[in-house]
Amino acid sequence: MTGRATGGSANRSVAAALRGPTGRAALVAAAVVIVLGLVAAFGGFRTAPPVGAARWAPGATVELARWQVVVDRVELSDTDAYGSPGPTTLRLHLRLTWTGDRSTYGPTTGLVTLLVPGGPAPDPQPTTVPTAGYQGGFDPDVPRPLVLDYAWPAPTARGGKSVQPPAPRVPAVVQVVLRDEYSRPTYLDDDNWSLTGPVGHVSAPVRDVRR
Amino acid sequence: MTGARTRARSGWVALVVCVLLALVLTAVTPDPATNVRRDWVDGRVGQSVVEPDLTTTVQQVRLARSASRSYGDPFVSRQRLVLVRLAVDVRHRQRLFSRVTLLTTTGLSYEPRDEFVSQGLSTTQAGFTRTATMVFEVPPEHVPGSRLVIDADGGAFDFYTRATRVDLGLTAATAIDPGAVRVPDSTVRVTG
Numbered sequence: 001m002t003g004r005a006t007g008g009s010a011n012r013s014v015a016a017a018l019r020g021p022t023g024r025a026a027l028v029a030a031a032v033v034i035v036l037g038l039v040a041a042f043g044g045f046r047t048a049p050p051v052g053a054a055r056w057a058p059g060a061t062v063e064l065a066r067w068q069v070v071v072d073r074v075e076l077s078d079t080d081a082y083g084s085p086g087p088t089t090l091r092l093h094l095r096l097t098w099t100g101d102r103s104t105y106g107p108t109t110g111l112v113t114l115l116v117p118g119g120p121a122p123d124p125q126p127t128t129v130p131t132a133g134y135q136g137g138f139d140p141d142v143p144r145p146l147v148l149d150y151a152w153p154a155p156t157a158r159g160g161k162s163v164q165p166p167a168p169r170v171p172a173v174v175q176v177v178l179r180d181e182y183s184r185p186t187y188l189d190d191d192n193w194s195l196t197g198p199v200g201h202v203s204a205p206v207r208d209v210r211r
Numbered sequence: 212m213t214g215a216r217t218r219a220r221s222g223w224v225a226l227v228v229c230v231l232l233a234l235v236l237t238a239v240t241p242d243p244a245t246n247v248r249r250d251w252v253d254g255r256v257g258q259s260v261v262e263p264d265l266t267t268t269v270q271q272v273r274l275a276r277s278a279s280r281s282y283g284d285p286f287v288s289r290q291r292l293v294l295v296r297l298a299v300d301v302r303h304r305q306r307l308f309s310r311v312t313l314l315t316t317t318g319l320s321y322e323p324r325d326e327f328v329s330q331g332l333s334t335t336q337a338g339f340t341r342t343a344t345m346v347f348e349v350p351p352e353h354v355p356g357s358r359l360v361i362d363a364d365g366g367a368f369d370f371y372t373r374a375t376r377v378d379l380g381l382t383a384a385t386a387i388d389p390g391a392v393r394v395p396d397s398t399v400r401v402t403g
Contacts, residue, residue, distance in 0.1 A: 134326070136322075
């Protein structure tokens with residue numbers, strides 16, 4: 001009886017303290033800490049991946065220093081180029097025109113990248129899907145398609161093997177981020193080019209074409 | 212003492228003159244990165260173009276919109292496919308043919324399409340003749356006046372050397388083959 005009376009008395013004093021101005025402030029502070037903690041736990045304070053200031057629509061021609069780029073469409077696919085079952089990929093359909101003065105093997109790695117807002121990241125290293133009979137490089141002033149497969153979600157190493165996690169819900173849109181290039185001649189190479197930061201992006205809707 | 216001082220002064224003057232001469236030559240001579248390090252051997256279609264290690268004969272030049280191989284679907288282009296059939300006699304040392312291009316009058320350089328790698332020029336040993344067809348994809352406006360360039364095989368360093376250049380005789384009026392042109396695989400034989 002005495003203990004119960006003591007406990008009840010303590011509860012009453014805590015309740016009384018919380019009703020006071022100091023108690024309310026402590027409650028608000030605790031709530032703020034909890035909310036901030038949840039936001040942090042879900043990645044709300046991570047730096048957003050840079051996507052560049054400019055925005056282009058799908059189908060628009062983007063003029064870069066050495067390329068003209070058109071982002072046609074993005075599909076969620078689970079087959080390879082020949083229709084056989086394959087990993088789940090975000091398949092990016094581009095049209096590129098090389099404006100340099102001699103043939104080149106292809107766009108510099110990182111010129112085009114793919115972001116999934118709010119979703120797991122795709123594999124940063126895409127594979128090229130043979131398209132329209134093309135297998136080789138790009139020739140000056142010759143527009144041609146380029147199709148890139150980004151495994152999504154990116155495979156992870158598990159037990160010494162590369163395993164692709166199951167795909168979550170289909171993303172409504174993905175961001176196709178474009179970087180430009182600038183000339184940096186060196187003593188050994190007067191045709192040396194480097195990438196800028198992101199100059200802009202195309203928000204492209206994703207069409208689910210999985211079997 | 213006076214003689215030694217005079218000799219030293221003459222040496223410094225010679226050094227300054229040489230440095231000034233190098234600066235002037237650097238300023239007034241063409242950029243060596245451009246095509247000045249080649250002794251061009253020029254020719255035309257049907258003519259044998261002779262270098263010390265190589266004889267090139269362009270036998271035929273065709274324009275097409277589509278070309279096929281012995282396998283797969285035809286390669287179809289919205290541009291022009293320039294098909295250059297040629298025979299090369301290789302002498303003295305093997306040739307890789309790693310720098311064969313089509314050069315336009317507008318200064319653009321096109322490499323042969325990789326889709327026709329089995330039909331094009333490839334490594335050939337000395338004493339052999341390779342017959343091949345190079346396929347280039349070129350926008351129609353850049354086709355007239357194009358030349359085939361067979362440059363020295365690339366290495367770690369570029370140096371002054373001979374190279375073959377053949378005027379392909381293409382004009383705006385050159386006819387285009389209406390169908391898919393069949394491109395045969397390249398062949399090699401002992402030079403006769």
